[in-house]
Amino acid sequence: SAVISQKPSRDICQRGTSLTIQCQVDSQVTMMFWYRQQPGQSLTLIATANQGSEATYESGFVIDKFPISRPNLTFSTLTVSNMSPEDSSIYLCSVGLAGPGGYTFGSGTRLTVV
Amino acid sequence: DAKTTQPTSMDCAEGRAANLPCNHSTISGNEYVYWYRQIHSQGPQYIIHGLKNNETNEMASLIITEDRKSSTLILPHATLRDTAVYYCIVSSNTGNQFYFGTGTSLTVIP
Numbered sequence: 001s002a003v004i005s006q007k008p009s010r011d012i013c014q015r016g017t018s019l020t021i022q023c024q025v026d027s028q029v030t031m032m033f034w035y036r037q038q039p040g041q042s043l044t045l046i047a048t049a050n051q052g053s054e055a056t057y058e059s060g061f062v063i064d065k066f067p068i069s070r071p072n073l074t075f076s077t078l079t080v081s082n083m084s085p086e087d088s089s090i091y092l093c094s095v096g097l098a099g100p101g102g103y104t105f106g107s108g109t110r111l112t113v114v
Numbered sequence: 115d116a117k118t119t120q121p122t123s124m125d126c127a128e129g130r131a132a133n134l135p136c137n138h139s140t141i142s143g144n145e146y147v148y149w150y151r152q153i154h155s156q157g158p159q160y161i162i163h164g165l166k167n168n169e170t171n172e173m174a175s176l177i178i179t180e181d182r183k184s185s186t187l188i189l190p191h192a193t194l195r196d197t198a199v200y201y202c203i204v205s206s207n208t209g210n211q212f213y214f215g216t217g218t219s220l221t222v223i224p
Contacts, residue, residue, distance in 0.1 A: 001160070004157075033211065033212070035214075042199075042201070042214045042215065042216050042217055043158070043201075043214040044214070045211055045212070045213060045214075048211060058211075092157055092158075094157075094212070102148065102150075102160030102163065103148075103160065103212055104160070105157035105158045105159075106157050107156060107157050108155075108156070108157050110155075
C-alpha cells in the first residue's frame with residue numbers, strides 16, 4: 001500500500017484567512033481524494049483530485065471554497081479559503097491504487113478556526 | 115451517498131469475538147464490501163474486503179451472506195486496542211469514490 005505524508009498535522013487559523021494542506025504519496029497513484037471530518041462525525045468526501053484537470057467536487061462543496069491542485073501523480077493540495085469557525089474539522093487525503101483493494105488514508109490535518 | 119447501515123455502537127468483552135454487522139441491501143453485482151476502522155485522531159485503516167466469498171486475514175474475518183445484502187466483520191479475540199469506529203463501505207473498486215456511513219463505535223471492555 002502507498003505511504004502518505006500530510007502536512008500540516010494541525011493548525012490554528014484566524015477567520016477570513018486560508019490554509020493550504022499538502023498530500024505527498026510515495027508512489028504514483030491514479031486516484032486521490034480529499035475528505036472532511038467534522039467533530040464527532042463520519043468522513044465526508046469533498047472532491048476527487050484529478051491529475052491534469054480540474055477536481056470533481058461532491059454536492060455541497062465548491063471550488064472557490066476548496067480549491068484543489070494535482071500537479072502530478074504523487075502530490076495534491078487542498079486549500080480551505082476564507083475560513084470560518086464552521087470549517088474547523090479534520091481534513092484527510094486518501095489514495096487508491098488501480099484494481100480492487102484498499103484505499104490508504106493520511107493521518108489528517110486538524111484545523112481549528114478562531 | 116453511503117449505501118450501508120450499521121448499528122451506532124457496540125460493546126465487546128476483551129478476549130471475546132466482536133461481531134459487527136452491516137446492511138447493504140442495494141449492493142450491485144460488481145461492488146465490493148470494504149471494512150475500515152478509525153482509532154481516535156487517526157486516519158481510517160484498511161481491515162479487509164470481499165466480493166462474495168468469505169475472507170480472512172491476520173486482522174479479521176469477513177462473512178458475506180449469499181444474497182450479498184449484508185455482511186459481518188469478526189474480530190476473533192478483541193483487545194482494548196480494537197476500540198475504534200468501524201466503517202462498512204461498498205464500492206466497485208479503488209477507481210471509484212468511497213462514501214462513508216456513520217459507522218459503528220466499538221468499545222472493548224476489560
